[in-house]
Amino acid sequence: MNQREYTVLKKEEGQSFNQIAMDLKVDIFQVKGWYIDEIKKRKKKEDEEQWKRIEDDSIKHKIKWEEDETEAYNKLIWDTHHTENWGVEHDCRYDDCDGKISRKVLSHYENKYAFLECSLCGRHQKWLRYSK
């Protein structure tokens, strides 16, 4: 352990600068300087770690956002490709929506034929059975 490390350790153990300076046989300003340097160094490290965390969160957030975007986009593509009829007259089943038109989307389930989705709010309306 060098004098600098000794100073920090003893200071953290509760010794006074005066005592440490006497033990090390150096000037009190010397030990104070060492200690302050150490505090600054730690502060800098903490700041860097904090920035790193903020940056990581921001990257994670961005990735999540891109995934959501991709998912929404893929759904839109899928829906568009599978929409058989864009103008089925149907009153939206939800009270908070005035939709009068639904689109008929072919199902990706084998046992189901298609479903209606409100063109205004985009919510599922009902499943349609195979006709005939």
Ligand SMILES: [Zn+2]
């Ligand atoms: Zn609706």
